[in-house]
Amino acid sequence: MMDIAIIGGGITGLTTALALAKQGIASTVYERAPKLNEVGAGIWLQPNALKVLNYLGLKETILKNSIELDRVDITDSQLHSFKIGENTVQDHEGNKIVSIHRAKLQQILYEALPPNSVKLDYDFQLLNQLSNKVEINFDAGKVEADYVFGTDGINSKIRKQLFPQSSLRHSGQTCWRGISDIQLPAELKNLGREAWGNRVRFGFSQISDDAVYWFAVAKAKPFEKDDVSKLKNDLNEKFKDFHQVVNQIINHTAVEKIIRGDILDLRRLGKWHHQNVCLLGDAAHATTPNMGQGAGQGIEDAYVLAKLFASDQFIGDTFSKFEDLRRTKVDYVVNNSWRFGKIAHSSFGTFLMKSIMKLTPESVINRQLEKLYSLPI
Ligand SMILES: Cc1cc2nc3c(=O)[nH]c(=O)nc-3n(C[C@H](O)[C@H](O)[C@H](O)COP(=O)(O)OP(=O)(O)OC[C@H]3O[C@@H](n4cnc5c(N)ncnc54)[C@H](O)[C@@H]3O)c2cc1C
Incomplete structure (x- = not known):
């Protein structure tokens, strides 16, 4: 064999x-x-x-x-x-x-x-x-x-x-990913969204009835690290001009479970x-x-x-x-x-x-x- x-x-x-x-x-x-x-x-x-x-x-x-x-x-x-x-x-x-x-x-x-x-x-x-x-x-x-x-x-x-x-190859971008414990409005339940703002992106979709997967992408130098105590504020600031559901998703995420990785x-x-x-x-x-x-x-x-x-x-x-x-x-x-x-x-x-x-x-x-x-x- x-x-x-x-x-x-x-x-x-x-x-x-x-x-x-x-x-x-x-x-x-x-x-x-x-x-x-x-x-x-x-x-x-x-x-x-x-x-x-x-x-x-x-x-x-x-x-x-x-x-x-x-x-x-x-x-x-x-x-x-x-x-x-x-x-x-x-x-x-x-x-x-x-x-x-x-x-x-x-x-x-x-x-x-x-x-x-x-x-x-x-x-x-x-x-x-x-x-x-x-x-x-x-x-x-x-x-x-x-x-x-x-x-x-x-x-x-x-x-x-x-x-x-x-x-x-480092793309010059970094990505945060998380799971938020909210439900999206019914009209978004079966849609994936990737919203583009001024050089930042925020993507999300429901992954189960009570959880939403999201990712946020921004330009960054390689290997930058976050100050976890400020991370939610920083993310909310980056996406403050976005639809309010984006900030709700961020706010309903356990900050210690947010994963950051450079895009390579x-x-x-x-x-x-x-x-x-x-x-x-x-x-x-x-x-x-x-x-x-x-x-x-x-x-x-x-x-x-x-x-x-x-x-x-x-x-x-x-x-x-x-x-x-x-x-x-x-x-x-x-x-x-x-x-x-x-x-x-x-x-x-x-x-x-x-x-x-x-x-x-x-x-x-x-x-x-x-x-x-x-x-x-
Ligand atoms: C932000 C982000 C979002 C993404 N979104 C999507 C998406 O929506 N759809 C999609 O299709 N893809 C997506 N991808 C890509 C996807 O995550 C990867 O392509 C996929 O996980 C690759 O799987 P893999 O098994 O080849 O490698 P990995 O997932 O990296 O698995 C490698 C495995 O090998 C093990 N390992 C490593 N070294 C050793 C060792 N020395 N000895 C023994 N075991 C070892 C690791 O522990 C791990 O279990 C995304 C990637 C990123 C970064």
Whole structure:
């Protein structure tokens, strides 16, 4: 039997294990955290991610634990959409965008896996590629595997070992995320909003009947820190000209649970694999979050790689095929997401985005979405 080690138990790692299991291939996920407890707020999963989760038999459970959104609109600070039109965004199978708590998503993925397939407290240190096998060194000891999938996120140690020249790009923006214990007015319940003001953005949506996920983005130098005692005031000040619901959302959030992180992505890697080791998800192609597609791309990686692995029966150039199938979309997401963030925080951003939205025909937008939401195999 083939030994497959997946290093990193985030959304990509767990989905990879599930997609392999669906093909009848066993694997073990090694996660450094002592328990699976995704810190973070909410996440938007778009139809391409939902397609894969449906294929894995999880769509119903996801829908029971999330809020389906008719669409996510870019708006002005008073929540008026830049786009005229109220179409529901969905793919041909009726998959919409869902808004879910990250911890809930991770729990659903974890509980769907065969028992004992996730090993916690395994902090990856170093790997040695032997002729046919890979020796993996964790804090907890050594393990050998035939194939290793590196799903250890944007700061991947596996990537640093395989491709030491890889580097991250700082966007010049920082992001606060939180969960607020309020209910949005009924007309907003099934809508995601991303409101643009003067070089600041505030996005939000309901993730359950009694909780709202939100994020706030502003320009900042790398590694700035907050004074937590002033954070709510600072955020309210930044968004004081916004619709009052924005300040209500901020005020109904436990300040100690607000997470701050600078917005980064990974400079394009020439390759995602070396011999029997392949990177997936953020470890391979971390994107800025502006298109809400980072996890979606990790989920697609899992689906495509598991299908190729099963059909190639572990021989040949499976990892090269994987890269060929995934590159175009991943590049599209990373590049457009980066550009989108730059526009949002430029002095002419609102004007430019409004013009783009008004001038772009619905048919063009639909074609782009169709490409984004379709799977390559
Ligand atoms: C502000 C923000 C908002 C976002 N919003 C969205 C959104 O709405 N929709 C969307 O699709 N995407 C979104 N994303 C992107 C999404 O969060 C990421 O793309 C996704 O979490 C990547 O999953 P991953 O499993 O590849 O990596 P991670 O989530 O980083 O998981 C990596 C896992 O590996 C483990 N690990 C790390 N190092 C080691 C080690 N040495 N040994 C063992 N284990 C290790 C970690 O503990 C972690 O569990 C957003 C990102 C940000 C920053």
